[in-house]
Every structure is written in structure tokens, then in C-alpha cells.
Amino acid sequence: GIQVEQSPPDLILQEGANSTLRCNFSDSVNNLQWFHQNPWGQLINLFYIPSGTKQNGRLSATTVATERYSLLYISSSQTTDSGVYFCAVGFILTGGGNKLTFGTGTQLKVEL
């Protein structure tokens, strides 16, 4: 099956710092999504980004599908950014549904 590797596995930042999270995948995919899982377990969809660049506030993401990687940029980090960041690659199923394979995750802690 497809391999989805994320780096770094753990990251500690001071509030206000910037960071880049990386997601590498081993095969062609139909789409890619980034999620934030907060300390209470809720998964929040940050981006649906099969290719190109998108921005949402302090977050932006870039996917280069031909080179099989995606990057998530967090600027001016805040303590509420703490949690686990997952990338997930998607394959279209029978009937058009989207099966996601999740990466290994990056555990982020933002300190005051």
C-alpha cells in the first residue's frame, strides 16, 4: 500500500515562531488533505489541496503532486495551534467516495 511519511515527528515552538511541516507520499494520489487534531481529539480539516497553494489566515499549504509531497506552513504560531497535524492522501472509490490514508503525524507543541 501507499506510504505517507510526515516530518518532523515532533516539534516544539515558542509562541510567535514559524514552522514548516512536510508530507511525502510514495505513489500518485487523487487528492490530499491536511488535518489538525486538537488535544481533545477533534479532527479539523485545514485544507483540501490536490495541487497548488492555498492560504487560510496564518496557515498555508502547497502540494506538488508530480514530486509527491506537500508542505504546511504555520506562521506566528499560537498555543491553540498545539496538537497533531496529519496529512491524508485520497483515492477515489466506487461511486466517487474518497478513501483517505493518513500519514504518521507531526506532534506540535507551542509554548509561551
Add this chain to the structure above:
Amino acid sequence: DTGVSQDPRHKITKRGQNVTFRCDPISEHNRLYWYRQTLGQGPEFLTYFQNEAQLEKSRLLSDRFSAERPKGSFSTLEIQRTEQGDSAMYLCASSLGGGREKLFFGSGTQLSVL
């Protein structure tokens, strides 16, 4: 838009008992998914519905697991004869369909099998 709702939030059961979880997707979403997440891992796909039709099942979904979506709205996931290895967070997600495949997840049901 109230988001994806799951019930219960937590379930503790004894080995061998049956449990059932409920998921209410975002109202206009016609695709519904079940995932399972164990500690320290990312979620893993279990099954998916297009309206009331169950179109895909993972090999992770043993014969003890059954999922339904009777009227194309809410869904239930039942686990029969629970085992300790079933302990996990069970997550439900939905998407709009029609090429709009951004998934929105519920808060999950945390199952503990004693």
C-alpha cells in the same frame, strides 16, 4: 450547519458484549465514512456509504462489525462480541459528494473494552 455529530462520546463495555454507535452527518452531505483510530496512529478507513448504499469495506472490518445507513441520513456502527483489540476511537466523517470530497469529521466515540 451543526457539523458531524457522534453518540455516545465514550463507551466502556465488557469483552463479549455488543455495542452500537451513531453518527449524524452534515445534513446535505450524501457520503458518510467510518474510520478507526488507535493511540498514536492516524485514522484508518473502515467503510463508506453513498446515500444508503454501503459501497466499500476495509479488510479491517471483520464479520463482527456491521454498519448501516438505512435512510441515507444517520448511520450506525455495531460491534458484536467485542474484544479488547476493538478498543479505539471510532470516527465518522461526511462529504458533500459531486466532486467535493473534503471530509469533515465528528468528535468520535472512544470505546474501551475491559
